[in-house]
Amino acid sequence: MNDQAVQMLEKILDINENIYGVALIDGKGKVLAQTGNWDIRKDAPGVLATWNANQGSVSILGIRYIVVENIPERLIATNPTGKGHVIALTAGPAKLVVYINPAIGPTQVLNDVYMSALRLAKVL
Secondary structure, three states: OOHHHHHHHHHHHHHOOOEEEEEEEOOOOOEEEEOOOOOOOOOHHHHHHHHHHOOOEEEEOOEEEEEEEEEOOEEEEEOOOOOOEEEEEEEOOEEEEEEEOOOOOHHHOHHHHHHHHHHHHHHO
16 A cells, blocks of 8 residues: 555545545455544455445444445445444545444535545555
8 A cells, every 4th residue: 555545545534524434445355544543454354245245234343334325336335223324435446435424414425435536546
């Protein structure tokens, strides 16, 4: 993982106050980098498996999220008891996985996450 990509990953938290955690995983589910406040190393393979197999839910840090959208470019999942949302987007050869504030809808930050994934893809 290059330094520029790691710096960009940390700055995603500053782009939108409703983005609470960020991770970048490779095509095998290995975490390449993540923000210090969100350690998903144990759950990253499951995120990728859910996305690839079009499964109905994914668990991250003991919280179950129901998948509401699963297309090749992105995965959007929400916790039905109000514990937040997860958006995952393709970022070049990697996947950008983001934890979203429970108080808002995931689509309210989708554009910011999408633009971040595009910027990351250019440096990976």
